[in-house]
Amino acid sequence: DPGALAKSLENQALVYFSGITLAILEEASRKTLLNAVAKARAAGSRVAFDPNYRPLLWRSREEAQAAITEALAVTDIALPTFPDEQMLFGDATPQVTAGRLGRLVGEVVVKNGEDAALIAVKGAFQPVPAVHVATPVDTTGAGDSFNGGYLAARLAGHAPADAALRAHRVAAAVVQVRGALAPFETLRAAFGN
Template structure:
């Protein structure tokens, strides 16, 4: 971040949708049977949007670029972004399009997702202005496999950002088509500062049976690769091949929805503040852990104060 600048400007170019979270000990549907759940919540969804809100909560100046439908869910999603301090000037509403919706079947230990894409794949480079990019310190996107109209263009965009001196990051999310596009991911990594898949995603992308095998298949030109491991913490591989791991913070989770996205926000925040190695991972781990103490991805957003308290208590 340039000297004298109060807040880093982070541009998030991504999907925007609503999550409907069904919570309980047993939320898996069964054909021709009815089950009762503990509760449900309608909250802001999407990996990109949750990361944006967590970044704003951690003190960044966040500019969100996306498209939604001109419907009630679109109105709700935009209002939630604005309420949580994210700049929405670059969010476009499209007529005759439904805003995407994800049903999240959430237990205290894990979750399963069912998504109606709607507006989710409709973002294109035309919505991302060069003037916005020139203001940015960092650009992040989530849901590589869901953003169909952007997927062919990320590499060109990241090349442009590297020339502008803007750092970059992305999170793949799950590939619902089970294709994983290793070639496309590997090509993009040459221009990426932070690549942030989960362990299971990394194993699929690089067709590996173990994490060490996947790390061994990473392109040599990649930036820092950070692998989220849930209750096992996280690890990273630096551009020069050094592998570093960090243990998780122990909490009693209420809902794991969005924990990985808040991890992303913590990682980006710490990276822009100059942290590297284990220090970088521990800050991100704290943000992910804090997220699980509320319902939905934005139910308990990390703050600098909460992260500091969690890290202090862990040392006590």
């Protein structure tokens, strides 16, 4: 419903979507979504996108590459995960991912599980180490909670490196509980003041 979609994107500080959304839409609906996002961006919303490549959801790797590249063209903050990008584009290292995406998007944060996240802003790379968790219970929702923490911090005016630290703390709290959700107060405490 293009009308409802456009209305939902009106006057938002941030618009956030994922490659999983692209994967489950028909080609025409995908176009409708990306047009609406482009319009919201032109009207002043910041756009964040997590490519979140899931091979089983796509007809072909080529189709995923094309759709995800189109989405990156309307993105201000890209939040990929290294193993996904490695599968989809054959990147050898997170540095390669950050460099490749940094040519398309102004702000990139490459997540990599328990390893450091790599930030690329205007050609400058900065690794931000993750929080060490001795015994992760369940990593479901790790990437999504990182994204939530990062974007909340950026909207609150924190710089990318500070936002990544907060995001790692939020994600570390989430991997220590079963399921994708931790209690809100736990997340708030991890995010910090």
